[in-house]
Amino acid sequence: MSDGSRRDHWIGFDLGGTKMLAQVYDADLKPIGRERKRTKASAGIDSGLDRIVESIRDAVEDAGIDPGRLAGIGIGCPGPVDMEGGLLLNPPNLGWSRVPIGERLAEEFSVPVRVLNDVDAGLYAEYRYGAAKDTRCAIGVFPGTGIGGGCIYKGEILHGSHCTCMEIGHIQIMPEGPLCGCGRRGCLEAVASRLAIAANAAKAAYRGEAPHLNDAAGTDISSIRSGVLSAAIEADDKTVRDIVREAARHIGIAVAGVIHILSPDVVVLGGGLVEAMPDLFIDQVSRSARKRVMSAFKDTFEVVRSQLEDDAVTKGAAAWAQHKIPQPDATVADAVGV
Ligand SMILES: [Zn+2]
Incomplete structure (x- = not known):
């Protein structure tokens, strides 16, 4: 060598x-x-x-x-x-x-x-070296500014003939929901990305429902980063916690849909939000997805946190x-x- x-x-x-x-x-x-x-x-x-x-x-x-x-x-x-x-x-x-x-x-x-x-690249690294090592089918969901998705199936990246796929962030969760960056309405990332969470948290801070968040970052969406949200929840801003939980619940709804189609062994969650609040995300996404899948699928998958870093x-x-x-x-x- x-x-x-x-x-x-x-x-x-x-x-x-x-x-x-x-x-x-x-x-x-x-x-x-x-x-x-x-x-x-x-x-x-x-x-x-x-x-x-x-x-x-x-x-x-x-x-x-x-x-x-x-x-x-x-x-x-x-x-x-x-x-x-x-x-x-x-x-x-x-x-x-x-x-x-x-x-x-x-x-x-x-x-x-x-x-x-x-996202496929990051998930492939998890498949080779991290949280999805040697699994038959792994799904990755990475909430950040948007929400990225990927799938490694039997060691290969699942993709179309002219285009990659697994755009889980653009699964429509709410038919008349908020506008998404892609121009359509109610996509998962329009209701559950960090940007969507920060916008709701900023409103809560403005209304006086999130005093710790307001002290730390005010109502400026770009200052409401993952670490700030996590610290506000730690400091007992209950409204912020509810906003993040609600986002994770929506991610779980999309994950349940993917589980019915692909039956993955493992769903890897990663990205800044998950890193900052791993327990909250793993628990909520897992619960929300499990509640919505057919009984045959209930015990077939695990929701885990990504292991590899930057x-x-x-x-x-x-x-x-x-x-x-x-x-x-x-x-x-x-x-x-x-
Ligand atoms: Zn969209």
């Missing part, structure tokens, strides 16, 4: 709406170099792609390896992607459309590239690339025909 010319290193990339992270992994998927940059999506697609390329180059330099040691790249992207075509379709918060990100990176680094959804998306993307890209047992010398 310590052969200094073997193509056995991997890039795992996490493309976010505000930040991007490139990590270099060795053959055993241990991280050995990294680079983080701001995404600056408003500067346009070309400049965005240039920043991605630059981040990978900088991470490779940080790792101290020759770029010729790379065997492949896995990149986790927000929103739906075309995995076969390596296209980023229309990511929320980036304002880009149909970006041939796979082709660009393959040309730039002369290695195969796998493009996947970031680097789950890069690690999952690299592991996915390693899983999907045929590994030539070749050295750099072989590849250049020496």
Whole structure:
């Protein structure tokens, strides 16, 4: 393994709406170099792609390896992607459309590239190394600004032919509910994301029903982060607790629907909200889902907390690339025909 010319290193990339992270992994998927940059999506697609390329180059330099040691790249992207075509379709918060990100990176680094959804990447890491290790079917639900979903079925990411799937955040929970960022009404993320919870909590603070929250963050939605909500509940703001419970109950309703369709062994909950209030979320989502499934499904699934931290998306993307890209047992010398 310590052969200094073997193509056995991997890039795992996490493309976010505000930040991007490139990590270099060795053959055993241990991280050995990294680079983080701001995404600056408003500067346009070309400049965005240039920043991605630059981040990978900088991470490779940080790792101290020759770029010729790379065997492949896995990149986790927000929103739906075309995995076969390596296209980023229309990511929320980036304002880009149909970006041939796979082709660009393959040309730039002369290695195969796998493009996947970031939630799928994070869940794949949980499947390989964390809370969903070796399960037959794992569902992931990650409430944040939106609500991401993913599914690993028999070791593969469940996806459509032209588009990734498991957009659990856009399951309609309330037919006449609040407007969602996607333009439709009553989606799960319009009623249960951190943004939805923060908006309801801000109203409660304004009405004088959440004094601790009001002291800590006032009524500014952007200041009402997961940690602030959790601290307000700890300090006995009952209204805030009820708001968060209600959101978790709604997540459980969507999860019950998914359980009827896929019968997962495990439902992994993750993201900032869950990290800040793990017991509340696991308990409420689990109860709400169990109450709503047919009796045959009641004891077939577990609701658990994600185990991997910040680097789950890069690690999952690299592991996915390693899983999907045929590994030539070749050295750099072989590849250049020496
Ligand atoms: Zn929606």
